[in-house]
Amino acid sequence: MDFQPLLEEIAATLQPELGAQGRVADYIPALGRVPADRFGIALRTVDGEEAHAGDSTTGFSIQSISKLFSLTLGMRELGEALWDRIGREPSGNPFNSLVQLESEHGVPRNPFINAGAIAIADRLVSRLDAKAVTLELLSGLCGEQVAYDEEVAASEAATGFRNFALANFMKSFGRIDNAVSEVLDVYFHHCALRMSCLQLARATGYLCRDGRHPYGGAPVLTDRQARRVNALMLTCGTYDAAGEFAFRIGLPCKSGVGGGIVAVVPDRLTLCVWSPALEPSGNSLLGMKALEMFTARTGLSVF
Amino acid sequence: MDFQPLLEEIAATLQPELGAQGRVADYIPALGRVPADRFGIALRTVDGEEAHAGDSTTGFSIQSISKLFSLTLGMRELGEALWDRIGREPSGNPFNSLVQLESEHGVPRNPFINAGAIAIADRLVSRLDAKAVTLELLSGLCGEQVAYDEEVAASEAATGFRNFALANFMKSFGRIDNAVSEVLDVYFHHCALRMSCLQLARATGYLCRDGRHPYGGAPVLTDRQARRVNALMLTCGTYDAAGEFAFRIGLPCKSGVGGGIVAVVPDRLTLCVWSPALEPSGNSLLGMKALEMFTARTGLSVF
Amino acid sequence: MDFQPLLEEIAATLQPELGAQGRVADYIPALGRVPADRFGIALRTVDGEEAHAGDSTTGFSIQSISKLFSLTLGMRELGEALWDRIGREPSGNPFNSLVQLESEHGVPRNPFINAGAIAIADRLVSRLDAKAVTLELLSGLCGEQVAYDEEVAASEAATGFRNFALANFMKSFGRIDNAVSEVLDVYFHHCALRMSCLQLARATGYLCRDGRHPYGGAPVLTDRQARRVNALMLTCGTYDAAGEFAFRIGLPCKSGVGGGIVAVVPDRLTLCVWSPALEPSGNSLLGMKALEMFTARTGLSVF
Amino acid sequence: MDFQPLLEEIAATLQPELGAQGRVADYIPALGRVPADRFGIALRTVDGEEAHAGDSTTGFSIQSISKLFSLTLGMRELGEALWDRIGREPSGNPFNSLVQLESEHGVPRNPFINAGAIAIADRLVSRLDAKAVTLELLSGLCGEQVAYDEEVAASEAATGFRNFALANFMKSFGRIDNAVSEVLDVYFHHCALRMSCLQLARATGYLCRDGRHPYGGAPVLTDRQARRVNALMLTCGTYDAAGEFAFRIGLPCKSGVGGGIVAVVPDRLTLCVWSPALEPSGNSLLGMKALEMFTARTGLSVF
Structure with a gap:
């Protein structure tokens, strides 16, 4: 499956909404300075295929x-x-x-x-x-x-x-x-780690590979450990909205108040989306929307 | 895959442990009377294949x-x-x-x-x-x-x-x-509904079939609704041990204090296990063990 | 001490404020119907002296x-x-x-x-x-x-x-x-007991008499028990505002959402004030004010 | 009233119980080293009369x-x-x-x-x-x-x-x-202030004197402020046992985990008792007993 057109479409669809709703975290100046209208999305499959759109190579605070x-x-x-x-x-x-x-x-x-x-x-x-x-x-x-x-x-x-x-x-x-x-x-x-969507999609690759390193293939975690990380992401990874994520998106996710969200499709791919404006629980508002579009369009969900 | 030997093996392996640990719910007499050494397991796949072992056709209180x-x-x-x-x-x-x-x-x-x-x-x-x-x-x-x-x-x-x-x-x-x-x-x-493992494995079949009726195929729920039920099972279905279930078993489950647990492998099968003795959170102790063996042996997990 | 002029003065002073602030309890119709501008005050001393002013003989729901x-x-x-x-x-x-x-x-x-x-x-x-x-x-x-x-x-x-x-x-x-x-x-x-300020000032008389009946003198409670009731009134008698009552009024009090407050001056007198409009904790707003005026003017406080 | 015999009697009565029950605070070494069998009691009246018994001039950590x-x-x-x-x-x-x-x-x-x-x-x-x-x-x-x-x-x-x-x-x-x-x-x-029972009975004297200095008579607090301190002591001064103190002792008290308790009889006297072994709430076990004996014998209670 060629994901590139889909990511571009998601970025284009959300473009008009960027910065319109939600609130950029501003408890420290360096976060508050980030423009609310940024949006990036990137994924990498188990086969090493990559796709990305928007500000996908811009570093942000992964929190x-x-x-x-x-x-x-x-x-x-x-x-x-x-x-x-x-x-x-x-x-x-x-x-x-x-x-x-x-x-x-x-x-x-x-x-x-x-x-x-x-x-x-x-x-x-x-x-x-x-x-x-x-x-x-x-x-x-x-x-x-x-x-x-x-x-x-x-x-x-x-x-x-x-x-x-x-x-x-x-x-x-x-x-x-x-x-x-x-x-x-x-x-x-x-x-305070600073990484881009593309870097995070790559770096979390062991989570869709039964624990194996996204490049070398050496074990980062055991198969069992990697699955357990995914399980914890799904039940606890998105602040007090884990139920909402499971319900609407259906993938293990981990979010940060910098506006990034990493999602795992086990055995398939890892994906990262970034948009700084947050909903009240502290998750990226458009990041959630992008993930919902992604799973609706691809049918990729663990459920 | 022929699941019958696996279910028999699980039942046989757990046989010596039946009634040895955990505590049968006894807040009402009808539950307290159930012998602690019962064990049943049953599954039904999307293709209609069935397998079951132990007390799989004995009715119990599904709670x-x-x-x-x-x-x-x-x-x-x-x-x-x-x-x-x-x-x-x-x-x-x-x-x-x-x-x-x-x-x-x-x-x-x-x-x-x-x-x-x-x-x-x-x-x-x-x-x-x-x-x-x-x-x-x-x-x-x-x-x-x-x-x-x-x-x-x-x-x-x-x-x-x-x-x-x-x-x-x-x-x-x-x-x-x-x-x-x-x-x-x-x-x-x-x-107070009374059903057997086999009945529950059959009855929950719409949850592994995108909402379609396990026999007729008519929609019981929409695809989206069925996934959402699974998501809720995984995040909230097993009392205060949902994280533990996700971590150790990795399937959407719903348990009852009668000792039953239903598990869903989306797009594959539904399974029900029953053993009345409970761990402190209120889930069947050997039911959890059986599910853990099942996922370890089959590799079936959503993560 | 002749308390009659003081109670009249308190009633007169608060007259312009009656019904201006606070909120009459209206969770049941019979309470909601009570006019917000009622005010009564009554006391009875250990010597049997009585004083009262305003709507002091009107029955209200003592709650x-x-x-x-x-x-x-x-x-x-x-x-x-x-x-x-x-x-x-x-x-x-x-x-x-x-x-x-x-x-x-x-x-x-x-x-x-x-x-x-x-x-x-x-x-x-x-x-x-x-x-x-x-x-x-x-x-x-x-x-x-x-x-x-x-x-x-x-x-x-x-x-x-x-x-x-x-x-x-x-x-x-x-x-x-x-x-x-x-x-x-x-x-x-x-x-749902219905009593007036004067009735309550009389009825609680055993609390300022070491437990003895306000008329006959027979023990209603023992000396020790009566003191303990007073202690409980002071620490717990006025919903979540007991600290505030102790701080501002300095007497054991018990209030009700009907707008009544009973106060005890140990070994001296019992007093009841009634005004239906409540502050947010559920105590009579002007009742508190009246008690504060009473203790400020008489110097009667347990502290 | 001559309080000296009473304080001596209280000290003598409690002598056999010293160190038998309760637990000396030991979260820091300097407290844990204090022998459990110490007991001191001291009071000073508004007239400057003093009485004290036991280890009443030994300094302890007032906490x-x-x-x-x-x-x-x-x-x-x-x-x-x-x-x-x-x-x-x-x-x-x-x-x-x-x-x-x-x-x-x-x-x-x-x-x-x-x-x-x-x-x-x-x-x-x-x-x-x-x-x-x-x-x-x-x-x-x-x-x-x-x-x-x-x-x-x-x-x-x-x-x-x-x-x-x-x-x-x-x-x-x-x-x-x-x-x-x-x-x-x-x-x-x-x-970490170190004072004796006698010092504390003297130092808190303004609380039974409407705020005036126990020696010079100059205002330490206003009358109103002093009463309010007493009110706060009664409702909040003894950890999670304020109700119990009011119920059993009936005086404004402030305790410390060093085993000291200060009590105020408004317009009459201030009293300090010290015994290091604590009951579970963190108040001196025998200190409470001593105060209960004192109020039972003298009838001094605010209620």
Whole structure:
């Protein structure tokens, strides 16, 4: 199937709506400066076919999409032990809520809420140079150098009081081993990764390949682990709208407040869409629309 | 693929574990009397192939599996208007919790928690003879007469104070139109449906057939609606263990405290397993194990 | 001290504000019909001196002020055993919330939230003809016949879904012994008691007399019990505004959504004020103002 | 009335129970080292009469009793503006809970939970040298030099992750103006004040004197402010046991996890009792018993 015309059609169809609705995240200046009318879409199939349209090679702040890669590193490094301090259930609460964390004694519900990713960062910090290893992994996965946006990382650190609260709260339950400042430095840098749609479509390729590297084919994760990442994306990957995504789009997705959304069609392809204006849950408004068009037109859905 | 040997092997492998762990629901006598060592499994493919092993033709109380059929009737009768009073997100709370219902003003999180199914029952009551129509639908779907276990229905009514609380609570928010007693009479009867694994594997066949009737092929739901039911099953179908099911089993499932679990492999087959002893979340312990073996051996998973 | 001029002055001062702010409870017609511009105030000292002004002899629906008398009956009948199923702490939540009841397994926080009064009604029902005994107690306490407003009681029963939810919820935890309908019949009748400011100032007289009957002097409660009722009034007696009452007024108070507030000056007097328009917490707006003026002018405060 | 014999009798009566029950706070070493069998009691009347027994001149860590003095300073410095960012209602939740803070957008329920005292510390930091001014106030109030226990302050800072979480959480809602580290430095020092029962009975004297200084008579607070502090103590001063204190003791009290409790009998006296072993809510077990004996024997209660 030739996806190029479809992606172009989606981009063209959404063109008139760009910037008309939704709200660009502006809690830090570097995000608020991004024009609301950007739109990019890219995919890469298991056969290596690529298609992309719009601003598909423009780098953007991947924000919570990075939680996919933290989880991947955590699974590689810790195996089943990763789940000692993190659950696997949808939270039913906003991504940065402390309520559930209190009733569940500092164990985050899943790896895709902030607390979960911070808990993983802590365990990575105990084992490796997490910032460097992440860049290495990602650069390998997408075949070109990936970098942190240090301005974004610094802004996250300067304003991320809620994340400081989450990390200290977990530490008060004995769930964080390292210094909060060190753990959050990794977490904020992960959020500050800068990548394009095309890079993300490539880099997540192991998720539609039973865990195998999108280029070399070496295992990034085991088959079982890769499926489990997909399962977590579907149940927990899109803030408090996971049910809505499953209902309307029907694919494992992971979104970020930078406006990016990665979607996986198992055994077929990975896709990334980017548009900065967000709906109230924190997902890209037109990104969701684009994915809905894509699955409606291709019939590709896990259900 | 010939599934019969696999189902027999699963039944044989689990045989030594029957009744050893977990706890049979005993909040009403009729459930508590069911021997813990029962086990049945049955499937039916899109091609009409059937396989089954163990107590696969023994009727059991389907309990919350009936929420699938309430939802199906609700979608048929109300279309999009069904969602005016019910959400589509995982709850992150036990199935009978009132907490979230309070903060969300009487709108249940999804159709598979008790409050959600009660809300659907209310809307059915306004439109049709819900008890009769349900039996008609199910008898048609599985090709033989299905009936309510009136002893179970009466016990549910006599002891279901939590459900009376949920219904009255929603009514206090103006979300229930009919008399609570009438709505709960339908709800309790739905819970008290008595069906076998084989009957359920057949009756849910429209969910792996893009909504088409497992026998006649006429639409029970539209393609889109059927996918959406599957999506809801995966994100919300198994109490507070939906993430665990997605992670370990990777199929849309709906469970009941009678020990049954229905699973859907879209475009391939529907499967039902039954074993009465439950894990703490309320799902069949060996039912989960059986499903995990099934997906591990067949590689059938949506991820 | 001659209180008559002071009460007249308070009534005169507040006259221009009557009905200007706040909102008369209108969840049942009989309450909604009460003119917003009514105002009455009455007190009776330990020496039997009485003073009253405004609509001080007009009967009104005492609503939650009746929780004082349920508690009094409960303490008399059950002694310390009353506290097996009721706590004594402020709730920090609205009076009809189910949230805390869930996390605390059906044990209401205190006797002055709805769930607490329902729990007491249940225990009274097991022991005596609660509706008759209450009338007898109150008629004796204020020296004239007191009656239920049956229209109000019927309306409460017809619309009190939240209270049905609370009672069923507690029953689901095994905390209610009798049929919900029977328990709520008592509860709704208690809420529907019709008394005037003067009657209430007289009837509550045992609370400023170390438990002794305002006329005969026989013990209604023990000294210790009477002090404890006062303590509960101060910490829990005015919905989610108990801190505000203590802070601004500094007296044990119990309010009702009919617009009445009873206040106790231990060893000195009991006072009742009535004005139907409520502030958002459910307390009489001008009633609070009147009490604040009274304590400011007399210096009577427990602090 | 000569209180000396009574205090000696209370000390003697409780002697056999010292250290037998309850649990000394041990979250920091300096607290855990305090022998469980210490007991001191002291009071000072409005006439300057003093009585004391047991370890009444031994300094101990006053911990949350310091919240009284933070509040006093806050009221003096900010007047009514203090209440812009702090409520006055009982919380119904543990003293260090974040749950309510989330639903109430970073505004602490009252000045006596940790979050409330941290919020006051923040506002003091903006206006004065809070650590120095506090020492000055207290030294003046009790007529001798008061000091911080720097070991305790350092331990609190090294282990107080929950307080870091609370402060960062409030800052994420824009409710903290200064750097978290600076605010908590004041907060931790306040908790680390070291005083004896006798010093505390003297220093709190303004609370039974309508706000006037226990020695000079100059206003520390206005009459109205002093009463309001007492009201807040009664409704919120003893963690999640305020109802229990009001019910059993009937006096405004403020407790600390160091085992101290201060009680006020308005217009009569202030009293401090100390015994390190705590009941589950965090109040001194024998301190509560001593206060109960005191009010039972003297009849001094606000109710």
